Amino acid sequence: MTNLLELYVKLVGLVLVGFILGRKLPNTVPNRLGQTLFWVGVPISIVAFLRQADLSGQIWIAPAIAYLAILLGAFLAWLGIKGQAYFTDTIPQQSTQGSLILAAMVGNTGYLGFPVTLAMVGQEYFAWALFYDLLGSLFGAYALGVVLASHFGSSVRSYWQIAKAILINPALWSFGFGLLFRQVQIPTVVEFCLEKLAWFTVALSLMLIGMRLSRLNSWHSLPQAGISLVIKMLLVPLILGSTLPLFGVTGSAARVIVLQMAMPPAFATLVIAETFNLDRDLAVTALAAGVMALLVTLPVWLWLF
Numbered sequence: 630m631t632n633l634l635e636l637y638v639k640l641v642g643l644v645l646v647g648f649i650l651g652r653k654l655p656n657t658v659p660n661r662l663g664q665t666l667f668w669v670g671v672p673i674s675i676v677a678f679l680r681q682a683d684l685s686g687q688i689w690i691a692p693a694i695a696y697l698a699i700l701l702g703a704f705l706a707w708l709g710i711k712g713q714a715y716f717t718d719t720i721p722q723q724s725t726q727g728s729l730i731l732a733a734m735v736g737n738t739g740y741l742g743f744p745v746t747l748a749m750v751g752q753e754y755f756a757w758a759l760f761y762d763l764l765g766s767l768f769g770a771y772a773l774g775v776v777l778a779s780h781f782g783s784s785v786r787s788y789w790q791i792a793k794a795i796l797i798n799p800a801l802w803s804f805g806f807g808l809l810f811r812q813v814q815i816p817t818v819v820e821f822c823l824e825k826l827a828w829f830t831v832a833l834s835l836m837l838i839g840m841r842l843s844r845l846n847s848w849h850s851l852p853q854a855g856i857s858l859v860i861k862m863l864l865v866p867l868i869l870g871s872t873l874p875l876f877g878v879t880g881s882a883a884r885v886i887v888l889q890m891a892m893p894p895a896f897a898t899l900v901i902a903e904t905f906n907l908d909r910d911l912a913v914t915a916l917a918a919g920v921m922a923l924l925v926t927l928p929v930w931l932w933l934f
Contacts, residue, residue: 632748632749633749633927633928633931635748636745636748636749637924639744639748639832639835640744640745640835640924641924643832643835643836643839644835644836644838644839644842644920645839646836646839647835647836647837647838647839647840647842647843648839648840648842648843649839649843650836650839650840650843651839651840651841651842651843651844652843654840656844658840659837659840659841659844662833662836662837662840663837666830666833666834666837667799667800668799670829670830670833670834671739671799671800671803671830671834672799672800672802672803673803673823673826673827673830674743674826674827674828674830674831675759675800675803675804675807676803676806676807676810676823676827677823677824677826677827678747678752678755678759678827679755679756679759679804679807679808679810679811680807680810680811680820680823681752681753681755681824682752682753682754682755682756682759683753683754683756684756684808684811686882687876687877687878687882688756688757688760688882689760690876690877690878691757691758691760691761691764691765691885691886692760692761692764692765693765694761694765694869694873694876694878694886694890695738695761695762695764695765695766695769695889695890696765696769697869698736698765698865698866698869698890699734699735699765699766699769699773700773701865701868701869702730702733702734702735702860702861702865703730703733703734703773703777705733705860705864705865706729706730706732706733706734706856706857706860707730709729709856709860710726710729710730721853722908723781723782724781724782724906724907724908725853725907725908725911726781727777727778727780727781727782727902727905727907727908728898728902728907728908728909728911728912728915729853729854729856729857729908729911730777730781730857731774731777731778731894731898731901731902731907731912732854732857732858732861732894732898732911732912732915732916732919733856733857733860733861733865733894734769734770734773734774734777734861734898735766735769735770735774735894735895735897735898736766736861736889736890736891736892736893736894736895737838737892737893737894737895737896737919737920738758738761738762738765738766738889738892738895739762739766739800739834739895740834740835740837740838740896741834741835741838741892741893741920741923742758742761742762742888742889742892743755743758743759743762743831743834744831744834744835745888745892745927746758746885746888746889747831749884749888749931750881750884750885750888751881753881754881754882754884754885757882757885757886757889758885758888758889759804761885761886761889762889763800763801763804766889766895767795767798767800767801768795770895770897770898770901771795771897771901772795774897774898774901775901775905778901778902778904778905778907779905781905781907782904782905782906782907838920841896841916842916842917842920845913845914845916845917848914848917849910849914850908850910850911850913850914850915851914851918853911854911854914854915854918855918857894857911857915858893858894858915858918858919858922861893861894861919862891862892862893862919862922862923862926863891863926865890866887866890866891866930867933869890870883870886870887870890870930870933870934873886873887883934884930884931884934887930887933887934888927888930891923891926891927891930892923893915893916893918893919893920893922893923894912894915894916894919896916898912898915898916899912899913899916
């Protein structure tokens with residue numbers, strides 16, 4: 630309970646600071662901060678936290694579970710759309726269907742999932758969250774997510790550009806470097822500075838979420854966004870979380886996986902929605918409502934698992 634309260638103070642406080650700054654600062658600031666974190670901050674934090682992470686056990690099963698969660702979310706969202714059509718005789722527009730499925734598929738397992746995992750489980754099991762995000766959510770969003778978006782949307786984008794965006798992702802390269810760098814002995818003062826820089830990046834990531842939320846002001850799509858959030862943040866973690874012992878994943882490792890599955894929709898869903906002309910309002914509403922809903926659902930998952 631103490632850890633949870635401390636997390637809420639930091640989480641809400643830093644997001645609120647970012648929200649206030651987002652209202653005051655020029656529009657270019659969040660973009661530049663995001664680029665700095667993407668190219669510099671997040672890679673450094675991955676290298677730093679990997680040095681303290683435990684890579685033993687069935688850690689490679691984390692991305693496999695991530696793909697199961699993504700596919701289950703997409704399937705349940707598809708069932709929801711079919712159920713709405715059957716019971717109400719109304720079918721959402723193609724663009725709305727695409728955004729609804731995307732929001733139910735991919736979670737914010739990086740910028741939000743990492744700090745939550747570090748606070749509630751610790752650095753020892755951080756690698757489970759890292760593998761889930763970089764080898765699961767990333768490809769789920771920019772591979773399967775893009776395929777679905779191109780089907781439901783009206784914009785066409787070169788698939789080579791999508792593949793290139795994945796291949797040059799610095800987080801993936803820093804992940805590989807971090808695995809090798811674990812074996813290198815460095816001075817204690819350098820290790821200390823590296824760890825503090827990593828935690829500073831986590832704080833900036835939460836502030837960036839607040840800055841982006843400060844520019845989201847659409848709520849009329851809340852009922853449909855609620856369908857995606859129930860699937861993404863409740864049904865998928867409950868169904869797959871209950872089966873984790875069958876995969877041999879228990880204890881703190883299972884807690885990390887459940888927390889990652891229970892994260893709200895990723896900002897990548899908004900990027901994809903804008904690129905392929907999906908329902909942007911639905912994507913925006915799901916993002917904002919999901920971050921607020923996390924404050925309610927997080928204690929539930931910690932209690933259940």
